[in-house]
Amino acid sequence: MPAFWDAFKRHRQIFRAHWLTFVAISYGLDLLIQFLVIRSFKFATTWILQAGEIPFVSYQNVVTILTHHPLVVIALFLELLALLWVIYAQFTLLLIAVRQLARDRFDWRNWLGESWASLAHMRLGSLALLLGYLSLILPVSNLIFKTPLLTKVKVPAFILDYLTRNGWLISGTVLGYVVILAFGVRLLYTLPTMVYHHVPTKAAFISSWQRTAHGQWWPLVKQLLALAVLTTLVSLLFYLTSLVAQAGFDLLPAPWPHHLATANLTLVQLGSEFLIVWQTILSLLILIADELPSSPLAFGHRRATWRQWGLPVALIALFTLAAAANASTYFSGHSLTRPLTIAHRGVVNGNGVQNTIPALKKTAHFHPDFVEMDVHETKDHQFVVMHDENLRALTGVNQAPYQLTLHQLTALTAKENGHQAPVASFDQYLKAAQQLHQPLLVEIKTTPHDSAAMIQRFNQRYGATLLAQHDRVHSLDYTAVRQLQRANPALTVYYIQPYNFTFPNSAADGYSMEYSTLNQDFITQAHRQHKPVLAWDANEPAVIKQLIFGHADGLITDNLTTVQAQIKALTGHQSYLNQLANFLDLLPN
Numbered sequence: 001m002p003a004f005w006d007a008f009k010r011h012r013q014i015f016r017a018h019w020l021t022f023v024a025i026s027y028g029l030d031l032l033i034q035f036l037v038i039r040s041f042k043f044a045t046t047w048i049l050q051a052g053e054i055p056f057v058s059y060q061n062v063v064t065i066l067t068h069h070p071l072v073v074i075a076l077f078l079e080l081l082a083l084l085w086v087i088y089a090q091f092t093l094l095l096i097a098v099r100q101l102a103r104d105r106f107d108w109r110n111w112l113g114e115s116w117a118s119l120a121h122m123r124l125g126s127l128a129l130l131l132g133y134l135s136l137i138l139p140v141s142n143l144i145f146k147t148p149l150l151t152k153v154k155v156p157a158f159i160l161d162y163l164t165r166n167g168w169l170i171s172g173t174v175l176g177y178v179v180i181l182a183f184g185v186r187l188l189y190t191l192p193t194m195v196y197h198h199v200p201t202k203a204a205f206i207s208s209w210q211r212t213a214h215g216q217w218w219p220l221v222k223q224l225l226a227l228a229v230l231t232t233l234v235s236l237l238f239y240l241t242s243l244v245a246q247a248g249f250d251l252l253p254a255p256w257p258h259h260l261a262t263a264n265l266t267l268v269q270l271g272s273e274f275l276i277v278w279q280t281i282l283s284l285l286i287l288i289a290d291e292l293p294s295s296p297l298a299f300g301h302r303r304a305t306w307r308q309w310g311l312p313v314a315l316i317a318l319f320t321l322a323a324a325a326n327a328s329t330y331f332s333g334h335s336l337t338r339p340l341t342i343a344h345r346g347v348v349n350g351n352g353v354q355n356t357i358p359a360l361k362k363t364a365h366f367h368p369d370f371v372e373m374d375v376h377e378t379k380d381h382q383f384v385v386m387h388d389e390n391l392r393a394l395t396g397v398n399q400a401p402y403q404l405t406l407h408q409l410t411a412l413t414a415k416e417n418g419h420q421a422p423v424a425s426f427d428q429y430l431k432a433a434q435q436l437h438q439p440l441l442v443e444i445k446t447t448p449h450d451s452a453a454m455i456q457r458f459n460q461r462y463g464a465t466l467l468a469q470h471d472r473v474h475s476l477d478y479t480a481v482r483q484l485q486r487a488n489p490a491l492t493v494y495y496i497q498p499y500n501f502t503f504p505n506s507a508a509d510g511y512s513m514e515y516s517t518l519n520q521d522f523i524t525q526a527h528r529q530h531k532p533v534l535a536w537d538a539n540e541p542a543v544i545k546q547l548i549f550g551h552a553d554g555l556i557t558d559n560l561t562t563v564q565a566q567i568k569a570l571t572g573h574q575s576y577l578n579q580l581a582n583f584l585d586l587l588p589n
Helices: 002-051 062-068 070-102 108-119 124-141 157-163 167-186 190-197 201-211 217-249 256-287 306-330 357-364 406-410 426-436 454-468 478-487 520-528 541-549 560-571 576-586
Strands: 340-343 370-377 383-385 413-416 419-422 440-444 472-475 493-497 510-514 533-536 554-557
Touching: 002 070, 002 256, 002 306, 002 520, 062 070, 070 108, 070 124, 070 190, 070 256, 108 190, 124 190, 124 201, 167 217, 190 201, 217 256, 217 576, 256 306, 256 576, 340 560, 357 370, 357 419, 357 426, 370 426, 383 406, 383 426, 383 454, 426 454, 440 454, 454 478, 472 478, 478 493, 510 520, 520 533, 541 554, 541 560, 541 576, 554 560, 560 576
Parallel strands: 340 370, 340 554, 370 440, 440 472, 472 493, 493 510, 510 533, 533 554
Antiparallel strands: 370 383, 413 419
């Protein structure tokens, strides 16, 4: 550890000497990417799909897009190359700035000139290798460099849930992660080598692999981990100090608690961003240690001119104003609205077997706004209440709903959570919901084995009843959504999206989106089209808070009581201390 502290002192000296410029460049690049680049790419993707008359992208239509829309494929591929180039450009700008400032030779014009010279050496073929490289370093990227472009890349939570369902999947997932992590660590020097020495991606791969051979990667990783732990401890101390201070401010007479809470939250936002910049810059200094001057005496202390510090001050002032405005809005008390509460598969905290009538009756006592449930078409073109495409997990029968008649299905008993109940037909379930005055959110499950007239038949049998009971429908199958809309325009039909790929771009009446990739931009764009957004599955308190503050219109959850408690706490009267604590839960890790 002595080596870490010696390096830490040296790197801290560099940061302290040029902190204003480091902060300004980091803030400036993040603001540019967050508010211009990411939105531009999303608008471009949406426009490309609209031009190709493609309302969505999912596993259902990928083959169709590849085989019938070559121009769309080419356009999306070119957009991917442009995105990779932008990511590389952000790394380049920051790496060049860090080296110039560490050598005490920074100048805004020279910075941009050297960065452009490095970018000019990037070849088209290298971008494909760069895609593989970025995929490998994702597990360790947050230890070094936090960028909005990479943080947007997420594995949906429902996929992670699937990968942890049994021992074999867990073992395979862990092994795969370890392998990717190992490769990512060995290739950490790739980008600095490309940027500083203008070598192709493949050559940079080989160079990084050689530099980290025979355990030489461990000192680097050890320093990065130590810095991450130190940053976490400093962050916790900073946030704790803010909370203690606010506890004292809340004891003052009005309006001081409000004014001081606004100032406190402004400082919290500035401090949080400053700590992210601090960790990023020091991590990069650790990574490029070989590029730094050999002696601390090489760093000068020239008086800064207006040209040098004017832009940094302006950028920081702009960010401070934005933070203050956000704090003022946050404490205004009118920004949050109560989302709909929706019990996923008709159960609450495992109080019964999913999608069964006994569970529905128990769940109705908790008064959710809707009960979400699933229907499949049967062999005899009836409808059974069931989520899975195979009955084995719940009933022990290794067949699919389309292989059995409704009579055969309703003779089965489903077992789950220590409970058991008969499999229900949709007619039975719908009648029970009517008696309970419980609105439903019906998910229509489709398979390639369904009859051609399934949606029309569903609407003829249940459309009028669903309208009368103010029920709603959603489906992962966009074709089913459009068919039901045409058959029953008055019925509210949502499109389920497992991944946030573009801005809202469909004729559906609203969206059900998997929470882990749902963001404020998607919700805002949907609201501009007067379309609500439901989020699934909102089970953890931190996730629930994030979605409420993000203005999701409804939360589909397995833990209804947790959601109701969070809604009551967040939308009711709270002390400024509690509001500040809630905000801290929303800060990036």
